[in-house]
Amino acid sequence: MTSRGTVFQETMLGRARLSDEERERAVRLDLVVRADAVLLPHRTTRARLTGRVRIAGRADDAEAVGEMEISPLARRRIRYRITFTLEGRSLVLDGWKSVSPARPLSSLTVLPFTLYEDGERVGEGTLRFPLTTGLLPFLASFRFPRAGGTETAxxxxxxxxxxxxxxxxxxxxxxxxxxxxxxxxxxxxxxxxxxxxxxxxxxxxxxxxxxxxxxxxxxxxxxxxxxxxxxxxxxxxxxxxxxxxxxxxxxxxxxxxxxxxxxxxxxxxxxxxxxxxxxxxxxxxxxxxxxxxxxxxxxxxxxxxxxxxxxxxxxxxxxxxxxxxxxxxxxxxxxxxxxxxxxxxxxxxxxxxxxxxxxxxxxxxxxxxxxxxxxxxxxxxxxxxxxxxxxxxxxxxxxxxxxxxxxxxxxxxxxxxxxxxxxxxxxxxxxxxxxxxxxxxxxxxxxxxxxxxxxxxxxxxxxxxx
Structure with a gap:
């Protein structure tokens, strides 16, 4: 039997504060997520990230890459690590959604994150999944191509x-x-x-x-x-x-x-x-x-x-x-x-x-x-x-x-x-x-x-x- 993977798209919006300035800036992530297995909530699935990271007035990297750990039940978290470029510097966005049965909606849609450069903390912020405008496109984007097949390669x-x-x-x-x-x-x-x-x-x-x-x-x-x-x-x-x-x-x-x-x-x-x-x-x-x-x-x-x-x-x-x-x-x-x-x-x-x-x-x-x-x-x-x-x-x-x-x-x-x-x-x-x-x-x-x-x-x- 041919195994299948999972591909979907996700957009998140929020704010970030960089350590070299006082004011917050708008942040937007447009991501494509690819996993070599079908996503199941009781499993821990690792996926690859590609997409665009924008920080208003400071960064607009359309070739950002990273990884994602999707484990809503086993580890009760969905973790993101994304490497992108800001004004010629290589930064890593590291954050995770902490899944809680007591507040399932907010825990699945809110992503606190920290920005790192060469292991040093250089900023922090919070992203949110826009349910009103993003839910239907998010659900419609799901695909389950044959893993390693021509659909993804x-x-x-x-x-x-x-x-x-x-x-x-x-x-x-x-x-x-x-x-x-x-x-x-x-x-x-x-x-x-x-x-x-x-x-x-x-x-x-x-x-x-x-x-x-x-x-x-x-x-x-x-x-x-x-x-x-x-x-x-x-x-x-x-x-x-x-x-x-x-x-x-x-x-x-x-x-x-x-x-x-x-x-x-x-x-x-x-x-x-x-x-x-x-x-x-x-x-x-x-x-x-x-x-x-x-x-x-x-x-x-x-x-x-x-x-x-x-x-x-x-x-x-x-x-x-x-x-x-x-x-x-x-x-x-x-x-x-x-x-x-x-x-x-x-x-x-x-x-x-x-x-x-x-x-x-x-x-x-x-x-x-x-x-x-x-x-x-x-x-x-x-x-x-x-x-x-x-x-x-x-x-x-x-x-x-x-x-x-x-x-x-x-x-x-x-x-x-x-x-x-x-x-x-x-x-x-x-x-x-x-x-x-x-x-x-x-x-x-x-x-x-x-x-x-x-x-x-x-x-x-x-x-x-x-």
Whole structure:
């Protein structure tokens, strides 16, 4: 029998007083908790913590890590130890909820804590779980994936999906932004299995988008596909866990990839396991950091802590029309959009189906990927207006609504052609230095601005058609 783990999200709010100042500051924790066993109250369960720690005006670390001991009955406590960065200093938040049968509600929702630096006490405070606004999202976030399986391990999502059937396309791609120069990088690795059963082949390309200047690219392949158990590997070009490397034409690249965060299923999660839809799209990790070099012609990018992500596509070919956006919003927040019109008969008459996933403050909105595409019984679908140089997506789910406007300037956009398994052509127009404006509003008796992001040259975007 396959064992299962537990994954859930928790937000806590409170106050802290640091030893180097008199006044208190607001504190917020947005955590993702992962355990390799199903949580049972009579057991002691140890779990891993990742997430975001914010102390108003002093700290905002979206890559905090730690551990959690969950033992409400055996030891009557739930302990948290979280390491985070405050103004370049490494601090540890250490605290526990002391579970008491006499006051079960307050003991399970109040977390006194102490802050330490190199073992020395540097602050203290109290966090509380917000029952009114946090309980339903907390309960809805619980998942019980197979322990050690691909649901929780990003590496498992890099393994090839193609099972030998003709008429399939599989893609590994990576996009990132160099923080030093503002240049964008695009690595595309693809396997095509033609419908005529003539043999699968591997090909792809690498492109660099300088901040000020036209994009440069080179293609590699096609070569016969020989499946590698860890990812894409063909003619000296690799896209495997933690490593991207290769050489083609005047380009050579060697990058290390450090994933961060949970996998993101842009399409419904089940569509990756069961390929019933025309295609499925997902990110093995929400956000990645890259180090290494990309050389092209006489130029070279030396990447250090560049931010981006890798993604996976598996399906029957390209859509009739599509738009894509990956936007790193800072602080660990991510927006991923795919809007497409299918080639399948019947579906090709529908307006673009929108799949939008906003990861913000450790939570994903909307909660289900299907919500933006189909709404409720067809009502409330998100809308996409696909065109160039500007395209947009808008919609509402629950008490929030969003509008996204993407601009791909012609001088920063690269056109490349695709060939589907049936031989039909498609063209994508990609920019790894696109602009985007994202407006998020929430209903509080009237629509009020909740957040706005303006990305200038750091959005990764694409529009494709036939």
């Amino acid at each position: 990003g590496e498992g999502h890099l393994a090839p999906r193609w099972d030998g059937q003709p008429g399939r396309t599989e893609v590994w791609y990576t996009t990132l932004t160099d923080p030093a120069t503002g240049s964008g990088v695009w690595l595309h690795h693809e396997v095509v299995a033609p419908t005529d059963d003539s043999g699968a082949y591997a090909h792809g390309w690498v492109a660099v988008f300088p901040k000020d200047g036209p994009a440069e690219h080179v293609r590699f392949g096609p070569v016969p596909w020989t499946q590698h158990p860890q990812g894409y590997a063909a003619e000296g070009i690799d896209a495997r866990p933690g490593r991207l490397a290769g050489a083609a034409g005047t380009f050579t690249w060697s990058l290390t990839e450090k994933p961060g965060g949970e996998p993101v299923h842009t399409f419904p999660r089940w569509s990756w396991r069961r390929p019933w839809l025309p295609a499925s799209h997902m990110l093995p990790a929400a956000r990645c950091h890259y180090d290494g070099t990309v050389r092209y012609g006489d130029d070279e990018l030396r990447l250090q802590d560049a931010v981006g992500a890798s993604a996976r596509i598996y399906g029957h070919g390209n859509a009739r029309r599509w738009a894509w956006l990956h936007a790193d919003l800072g602080g660990g927040d991510i927006l991923e959009i795919v809007a497409a019109v299918s080639m399948r008969r019947g579906l090709d008459r529908l307006p673009p189906l929108v799949f939008l996933r906003l990861l913000r403050n450790g939570r994903t909105w909307p909660r289900r990927a299907e919500r933006t595409a189909v709404g409720w019984a067809g009502l409330g679908r998100f809308r996409a207006d696909i065109g160039l140089p500007e395209w947009s997506v808008s919609g509402r789910a629950g008490r929030r609504r969003i509008r996204v406007t993407v601009t791909q300037p012609p001088e920063r956009t690269l056109a490349l052609d695709y060939t589907d398994p049936d031989g039909s052509p498609a063209v994508c127009r990609n920019s790894e230095t696109a602009d985007a404006v994202i407006s998020l509003e929430r209903w509080w008796g009237r629509w009020r601005q909740e957040a706005t992001w303006h990305l200038s040259g750091t959005a990764h975007a694409e529009v494709g058609d036939r």
